[in-house]
Amino acid sequence: MHKLSLDAEARLQLQRAKEASAGRSATTVYGGHEHTLRQTLLALTAGTVLAEHENPGEATVLVLGGRVRLTSGDTSWDGRTGDFLVVPPSRHALEALEDSTVLLTVAKEV
Template sequence: MDGTSLYALAEAQLEIARTATSGRAAVTVYGGHEHRLRQTLIALCAGTRLGEHDAPDEATLLVIDGDVALHAGSQVWNGHAGDHVILPPQRHDLEAISDSAVLLTVAT
């Protein structure tokens, strides 16, 4: 059995994001093209956004660290460390209010 500390991984990715010109970094925690489940840890510096994009079939977002805002149409969900949300089945974007790390889980 393999285990991963999401907190340690989040801190490492935040350090990378802080030096990246894009203000973000990401690493696959589990999955890939050969799996139906994929988990990606995404780190975003404060003020950074993942631009509007289509929603996958099924996905959730877990805030590991920081504060984020998920925008979907006219709706906004504000998430803080420990919060979990099911992504809406529509175009959306994600904004880091403070330096943040989230775990995106997608089922295809």
């Protein structure tokens, strides 16, 4: 069994994002390339965008802190602390509307 404080890890990753030139930081908290399920804690400073990209499988975003915007084509969904966003099965992007931390969960298609 493995235990991790997402609150503590979110604070650490947000601090790292603020120090990074790209304005973002991430760490895998569960799974990885060798697993079907992968959970990644992402921290983004305000205005940072994860450019449009393909979805590698089913995915969700749980907003741990801040506000983000998930876009796909002409559609967008705003999320704030506590919101759960289902990532569409198409190209999409994620923008931090303010300093934010999210838990990205992806189940890769096999």
